[in-house]
Amino acid sequence: MSDGRLIDINVRKMEEFDVAYIRHHGAYDPSDSDLFQALFSKLLAWAVPRGKFSPDKSKVITLFSGGHPYITDQSNLTVDACTSVDPDAEVSGTIGKRKISDGQYAIVQLFGATSEECRQTWDLVFDRWIHQSGYCLGPGDFYCPHDNDTEQHPERLYDVKMFFSVVPQGI
Known part of the structure; x- marks a missing residue:
């Protein structure tokens, strides 16, 4: 550096683990703190009142689920703001659920x-x-727990x- x-x-x-997420589709700058703050605010506004987020237990994760801005066509980019959840957690609306690959x-x-x-x-x-x-790069995910x-x-x-x-x- x-x-x-x-x-x-x-x-x-x-090991694999489950996350709830909210997705941004399309162009973005990985250093756009306003975008990520908005995504995580929406996610936590859903998770906290439902008991799906605990600051001392839950992971907060950025998941690069559809390429990376420097190497992927802008129209194909997706990035997810995530929090770890129990495997039996239910989601709804704009909140999705998926596994982070093992x-x-x-x-x-x-x-x-x-x-x-x-x-x-x-x-x-x-x-x-x-x-x-x-x-070489594998078939799994690229993510950043904060x-x-x-x-x-x-x-x-x-x-x-x-x-x-x-x-x-x-x-």
Whole structure:
């Protein structure tokens, strides 16, 4: 990254889990905090009164469910604001439900990162690491659980993990 931070990438097996989500379809900028704040606000406005969200137990996740803005045609993009839910949770209206795939994932964890550092890290995985790692992109998901609320951070910095579905090359 531009500030010389080293990025540690670990690959490990992840179990599948259920999420409730609200989807944005079409063009977006991954650093558009207004868009993501609106999506998560709508999702939590649905989840909290129904007991589907608990700050100490639930995961808050951005799921890149239809490509990535830098490599996918804008009309085909989708991104989901998600919260983890029990497998038997029922959803309705604009709220959907799906499973985050199990499988092998390359995982990067950032602490106190700016939006730009998050973007640079994402790009580094796609542009360099994946080609040098002995892995290729897998059939699973690309998602980011958020470990803090940037609105509550004094510098609006992110504590986030990035999960990239991978499989060994040649499989």
